[in-house]
Every structure is written in structure tokens, then in C-alpha cells.
Amino acid sequence: MAKRQEIRQSGSSRPPGMELFEVTPVILGGDPVDPKNKMWLTRQQHFEAVRYWNRVIRDLRQGKQRSGSTQTTRDGGRN
Secondary structure: OOOHHHHOOOOOOOOEEEEEEOOOOOOHHHOOOOOHHHHEEEEEHHHHHHHHHHHHHHHOOOOOOOOOOOOOOOOOOEO
């Protein structure tokens, strides 16, 4: 949280109608303090990005692969 405050104080104050967003969520390895992992999104873009990452995290927790990839089982078969 302190880094968010630092970003705001460093001249990157919140533009009107914008939300500060972590490009890669911390839970998935994103750096919570790297400015390269932060970007300003409109409220609508923020909603869409949050929905996307929530879906990815939910699928990972349920053991699902993201579309376009296959997983080899222990016996060599494909899922």
C-alpha cells in the first residue's frame, strides 16, 4: 500500500476517472512495487481487467488450463 501512495506523491497523481491497476497480479508473480507493473485504466477498462484476472485465477485454482494449451497426463495422454 505504501508504494501506491508513493506513486501518487511522485507526480503520478490519479488522473480523473482513472484507476491504478497492477498489470500482473501479485498472486501471479507481479511485482507490487515495480512501476512497470502499474498502469492507469479507465473505470470500464478496470472492470474488464479485474474480471479477466479473476477468471484466470479461478481457473488456475480449479486446475484448468488457459485456452489454447494442452496438458499431458501421467500416462502420456492429452487432456
